[in-house]
Amino acid sequence: MEKAHGFRPRRGCHTALREVDHTWTGTSWFIEGDIADCFGSLDHQVLLSILGEKIDDQRFLRLVRNMLKAGYLEDWRWGATLSGAPQGGVASPVLSNIYLHKLDEFVETVLIPDYTRGKRRARNPAYLELQNLLAKARRRGDRVQARKLRQRMVSLPSADPGDPAYRRLRYIRYADDHLLGFTGPKVEAEQIKQRLAQFLRDELKLELSQEKTLITHARTGAARFLGYEITTQHNDTKKTGRYRRVNGQIALRVPQDVIKSKCAPYLARGEPAMKMALINSSDHAIVATFGTVYRVFKVERCERARGLGEW
Incomplete structure (x- = not known):
């Protein structure tokens, strides 16, 4: 799948962040997916079943099964591995990616088609009304009224943010860290979260962390993904040509707590040391x-x- 960037050739954190930055303009809600103890909870039977769909080699599958059940040695004591991929092994990232590939397929073939419709947003009725009044004021030569109408138009979006015929759902994953961006009402974002949790529970035997799986408003809040805070920009005054192109664009910011921790060794009581x-x-x-x-x-x-x- 094209939306998975972890443990793949010529892909990584930077390619995942670049895709979000370049293609997620206009996002209304972020759904931060956090799978509780993902790598330690991979079900061995589910993993072997997924491998068996593509690999018709019983000796290879038996080798993988034995590796998964080999256990681990800690303080010279052997412990059984009932679930999860062997931590630290060279095969672990590959096996984890194969396991979560089912999640990628579900999102890209089921959720995204269900929550994506419309080619573009309809025009904002309030904006169109002001646009018509502005045209009439200009024809009358009423510059004062035209200036007031123009100022009101600047504060309104030209497209209808609540257009029921327009939806967009986007998805990105790096290892077990995944993020969804949704353009639409919050009630539908809640539905997406519930369907995602149900699929993980029923099909992959995994659980979403309820404390860490958040639905964040893209404009007033920020989602954490791969060490960055991701939000959308909004500005009623900055314009490029005829349109406010900054509105809805993705912004990647370094979290304040990270900045403070990096500066701490060079400061004494908040001042340069x-x-x-x-x-x-x-x-x-x-x-x-x-x-x-x-x-x-x-x-x-x-x-x-x-x-x-x-x-």
Whole structure:
């Protein structure tokens, strides 16, 4: 499936985030999927059944079955493995991806078609009414009224955000971390979450974490995915040409708690902290040390930018 980016050639966190950034414009709700103890809860019978659908080699399947049941050694004591993929093994990511491929198929062949319709949103009736009044005011030469109407139009979306004939559902997964973006009412987002939980429970013997599986409003809140906070932008004044193109665009932000934790070693009570080890150094040594740290930081930034595809 094209929406799975974990443990696959030429794919990773950056390609997953880039897809969200480039194609999820206009999302209304984020459904953050968190499977409770995913890798430790994979059902062995379900996994072998999935493998058997594509692999007609009983010796290979027997080898996988024996590996799954081999158990583990901890503090020189053997423990049985009744479920889950062997942690740390080279085959574990592949087996987990094969297992969750069923989830990808369900979302892409069932949920997305059920919750995607309409080519584009209908025009906003309130916006159209103001547009007609503006045209009449301009024909009359009433500049004051035209300016007032234009200001009111700027604060309204040109498309109808509640258009019942328009829905979009998008999906992305990296390993066991998956995210859905839905354009539509919250009640339907709740239905999607319930259907997802039921499929995982009935077909894959997995459970969604009720505490961590959240439905977040894309404009007023932010979803956590692969270390970023994902939200949609809204601005009533910034315009590009004739349209407010910033509205509905995806924004990826570093969480504030991450920024604070990264800054903490360099701060003392919220203020820049001195480097005691450099106090008695020469001016040249201080400047040289600063230059070295800055160059390392700059190289790291360039490497990240290259991985992100030069956003």
